[in-house]
Amino acid sequence: MDDADTAGIYAREIDYLERYVQFGVASGRVISVSFPETAPEDASDTYDLLDRFERYCEGISEEDFADVEVGLTVPTGERKVLETLRQVGYGEQVSVAQLANMTPTLDPDDEQDVITVREALAENPLPVLVPDHRVRDGPSALPPQVEQQLRSLEDL
Template identity: 45%
Template sequence: MSTEVGVFARYYTQIEQAIAVGLASGRVVSVDFKSTVPSDADEDHTLLDRIDTYLSGDTDHLADVDIALTVPTDQRRVLEATRNIPHGEAVTLDRVLRMAGLDEDDTDNRSTARRALDENPIPLIVPDHRVRDTPSGAPSEIVTQLRNIEHIDTVS
């Protein structure tokens, strides 16, 4: 297991934002979008290189990135299901609920799923921008940009 710890960040001209990635024991624990690179962040990390490639239009699902989610179990199930949505595809909340093994007709499950996506601590790595008509852990303008990068049509 990697012992890599810290904040790594880089400014990306493709989205006109910095992305800060928090690592603990080599696992991603947070992804934040910022106007500038935090002064305490290291700008050199292979994950930042991969994000740059992704933002440039390459098909990188980032599914092999090690993550550490510290969220309630049902929310974890939703985020893990969301992580399995393929690059360039958009799905409904109902589909995510089914993928997570939750009853999509249960209003509590729907609320849990919406909360999980809204509070997603690692947007982009857990690509909540691929779920239609739901909140995201990323700012709405970033969600739009990520969908455009992946050529996702959320209307269909």
């Protein structure tokens, strides 16, 4: 079956991270990314994105995952921030203020807009695919150890 038609939970242990990566998929779109210490019993370890993520963690490929179809179910303001963040590529880094400036309709000098950016990062349901580890002074939805390992991998 083509990955575009898949739905389910996919997980694989990633040696570099010393834990699993887990993707939740519905209608061919990734709707969640997490890093559990064990995989659910009903998770499959066969999924193209797992292969790509593993190669990324092994340093074989410089991935930005911008082509992965995602389903963001977050408030509109936060969705705009997360969609903008997907444009920050492998090895690139931005600040919270830069991300606010890059996001249509947000002003980095408006305190409420900066709060929106920080909330979007903290509640990011798709870390790595929406690379909050590339925001140097913002919160991340990744477990702290995973965030540091990904930053190290990308020399951030």
